[in-house]
Amino acid sequence: MKYMLLLRFELDAGPAEGTPEFDAEMAKWGEVMGELAQTGSMIAAHGLDTEATATTVRVRDDEALVTDGPFAETKESFFSYIIIDVPDLDTALGWAKKMPNVTYGSVEVRPLSAHEQDA
Amino acid sequence: MSEATEALERAYRDEWTTLVAVLAGQLGGDVGLAEETVADAFAAAVVEWPARGVPARPGAWLTTVARRRAIDRLRREATRSAALDRLETLMRDDDTTADAPEPPDRSGIDDDRLRLLFTCCHPALALEARVALTLRVVAGLEVAGVARALLTAETTMYQRLGRAKKKIKAARIPYRVPAAPELSDRVHGVLHVIHLVYNEGHVASAGDDLVRVDLCREALRLGRLVAELLRDDAEALGLLAFLLLTDARRAARTDAEGVPVSLEDQDRGRWDAELIAEGTEVLGRALGHRSPGQFQVQAAIAALHAEAPHWDATDWPQIAALYGELARLVPSPVVTINRAAAVAMADGPHVGLAVLDGLVVDDRLERYQPLHATRAELLARAGDHDGAAAAYRRAIELTENAAERTALEARSRRGGTGR
Known part of the structure; x- marks a missing residue:
C-alpha cells in the first residue's frame, strides 16, 4: 500500500534556526529519514518553500x-x-x-x- | 543648491529606473537585490559626491558601485550563482569606464525597463504589492514615501515589499516581456496598476486632503514611461491621455480651503491648457491605432469635458454614448452610475434615475458613496427634495474624506431645498 504523508507546521512554531534545539531536531530528521530509506519504503520526499x-x-x-x-x-x-x-x-x-x-x-x-x- | 546635490537629484530622477532595470537583468531577474544595491549606490553618492566631486558619468559611477555591492552580497551566499559569474565578468570587462562614450543604442535599456514593469506588475503578486513595488522599484519612491502615499505604516510597507521581492526570486517570476498570447492581458495589468496609483492620488480614499499630488505626479511619470516604451499600444497611449486630461483639471478641483469643487462649478480658466493640448494629441495618436479600449474611452470623455468652454456647452449626448461604450467594454456598477449622471444631463433627470434603478444594489454597492451622491443630485434636479435630502444624508455618512464631506454638505443644502 502506498501512502502520502503531508507534513504541516505553523510558521514560527518549532525550534528556530541556529538554536541547539534546531540542531537536535535536524539530527532527528536525519535519523528518521535514514531509517525510512533503509526499510526501502521511501518513494520521494521534498521540502517546499513557504x-x-x-x-x-x-x-x-x-x-x-x-x-x-x-x-x-x-x-x-x-x-x-x-x-x-x-x-x-x-x-x-x-x-x-x-x-x-x-x-x-x-x-x-x-x-x-x-x-x-x-x- | 550645491553642484553635488543637484547632480544627485538629477541622477535619481533620470537614472533610477534604468539602473535598477539593467542591474536586475544582469542579476537574472532578482529585482529585490537590484533595487537594494542601487539604493546603496545612491546612499554612497550622498556621502562621496559632495566630498570628492561629481563623477564625469554619474550613471556609470552608480552602476559600478551597485554592482560591487551586489557581488559582495552574492559572495556571502552559500552557493555560487550564475548571476555572480555574470556580474564578475561584467566588472572585469568594465563597460562603464569613465572615458568610454555613452552607448548609442538605448533599445536594450528600454527592454529592461519594460521587463522591470512587467515583473513588478505580475499577476502572481497581490495587487497591493504590485502597486507598492511599482512605486518603490520602478518610480524610485523611498519606502517611507510609498508607505505615506498608500496610508500604510512604514514597517508594514517594508514587510509587504520584502515579501513581494522574496516571492519574485523564490518563485522565479520571469524577468521578461510576456509573449504574444498573454501580452495584451499583461499590458492591461500594468496599465491597471498605474491607473490605481493615479486614482488613489486623485481622490484620496482617506485623510483630510482630496488630492494627493505626489501620487498623481508619480502616476503621470509612469504613464509617460509606459507610453514611451509601448508606443504602438493604443491603450497605453489612452491611459496617458486620460491621466493628462484629468490632471489638467487638478488646480480647479479644490477651492482655497481644499474643498472639492464639482465639475459644474469649476473655474475652467484654471484648467491647464498645456496638459489638455498634450492629452488631446496623445488621444489622437491612440485612436489612430483603431484598437479601442477602456482607457481610450475614458480619455475621450475627459477630452469632451476639456473641450467645453462651460458646463452648459458640454456635449452630453456624446458623453452618455461613450459611457454606454465603457459599460459594454467593462461593465460595472461604477460605470453605470457615471452613465446615469451623463444620461440625466443629455435626456433629463428621470431618464438618469431610471438607469440607476436598473442597478442591483447589494450590500457592497449600498455602501458606495457616489451611488447616493449621484442619486441625490438627480432627485434634486427632478424636484424630489425630500428624496434628495435623504440620499445626501446617506452619502455624507459614507464619506471618509473630510474635504469631500464638506462639499457634499454644501450641495445637500443647495439641492435638498431646491435652488
Whole structure:
C-alpha cells in the first residue's frame, strides 16, 4: 500500500534556526529519514518553500484567475500532486491552467525549497 | 543648491529606473537585490559626491558601485550563482569606464525597463504589492514615501515589499516581456496598476486632503514611461491621455480651503491648457491605432469635458454614448452610475434615475458613496427634495474624506431645498 504523508507546521512554531534545539531536531530528521530509506519504503520526499511564495490558479468562465498565496477554498480537498522542472513561474502557471480540475477547483503552484532547487 | 546635490537629484530622477532595470537583468531577474544595491549606490553618492566631486558619468559611477555591492552580497551566499559569474565578468570587462562614450543604442535599456514593469506588475503578486513595488522599484519612491502615499505604516510597507521581492526570486517570476498570447492581458495589468496609483492620488480614499499630488505626479511619470516604451499600444497611449486630461483639471478641483469643487462649478480658466493640448494629441495618436479600449474611452470623455468652454456647452449626448461604450467594454456598477449622471444631463433627470434603478444594489454597492451622491443630485434636479435630502444624508455618512464631506454638505443644502 502506498501512502502520502503531508507534513504541516505553523510558521514560527518549532525550534528556530541556529538554536541547539534546531540542531537536535535536524539530527532527528536525519535519523528518521535514514531509517525510512533503509526499510526501502521511501518513494520521494521534498521540502517546499513557504506559503508566501505560492500562487493559486483557477479558471472560471474561460478566464484564468491568478492569485497570490495558497488560499484554497476551505471545502477543497487536496487530491493530487505533480512535481515539474520548468524554467520559470509563467511556464509552471501555464501547466497549472491545463489541469482539468482547474475549472472547478484550484491548482496551487509552490516552488520546492531553495535547497531542493540546487539538489 | 550645491553642484553635488543637484547632480544627485538629477541622477535619481533620470537614472533610477534604468539602473535598477539593467542591474536586475544582469542579476537574472532578482529585482529585490537590484533595487537594494542601487539604493546603496545612491546612499554612497550622498556621502562621496559632495566630498570628492561629481563623477564625469554619474550613471556609470552608480552602476559600478551597485554592482560591487551586489557581488559582495552574492559572495556571502552559500552557493555560487550564475548571476555572480555574470556580474564578475561584467566588472572585469568594465563597460562603464569613465572615458568610454555613452552607448548609442538605448533599445536594450528600454527592454529592461519594460521587463522591470512587467515583473513588478505580475499577476502572481497581490495587487497591493504590485502597486507598492511599482512605486518603490520602478518610480524610485523611498519606502517611507510609498508607505505615506498608500496610508500604510512604514514597517508594514517594508514587510509587504520584502515579501513581494522574496516571492519574485523564490518563485522565479520571469524577468521578461510576456509573449504574444498573454501580452495584451499583461499590458492591461500594468496599465491597471498605474491607473490605481493615479486614482488613489486623485481622490484620496482617506485623510483630510482630496488630492494627493505626489501620487498623481508619480502616476503621470509612469504613464509617460509606459507610453514611451509601448508606443504602438493604443491603450497605453489612452491611459496617458486620460491621466493628462484629468490632471489638467487638478488646480480647479479644490477651492482655497481644499474643498472639492464639482465639475459644474469649476473655474475652467484654471484648467491647464498645456496638459489638455498634450492629452488631446496623445488621444489622437491612440485612436489612430483603431484598437479601442477602456482607457481610450475614458480619455475621450475627459477630452469632451476639456473641450467645453462651460458646463452648459458640454456635449452630453456624446458623453452618455461613450459611457454606454465603457459599460459594454467593462461593465460595472461604477460605470453605470457615471452613465446615469451623463444620461440625466443629455435626456433629463428621470431618464438618469431610471438607469440607476436598473442597478442591483447589494450590500457592497449600498455602501458606495457616489451611488447616493449621484442619486441625490438627480432627485434634486427632478424636484424630489425630500428624496434628495435623504440620499445626501446617506452619502455624507459614507464619506471618509473630510474635504469631500464638506462639499457634499454644501450641495445637500443647495439641492435638498431646491435652488
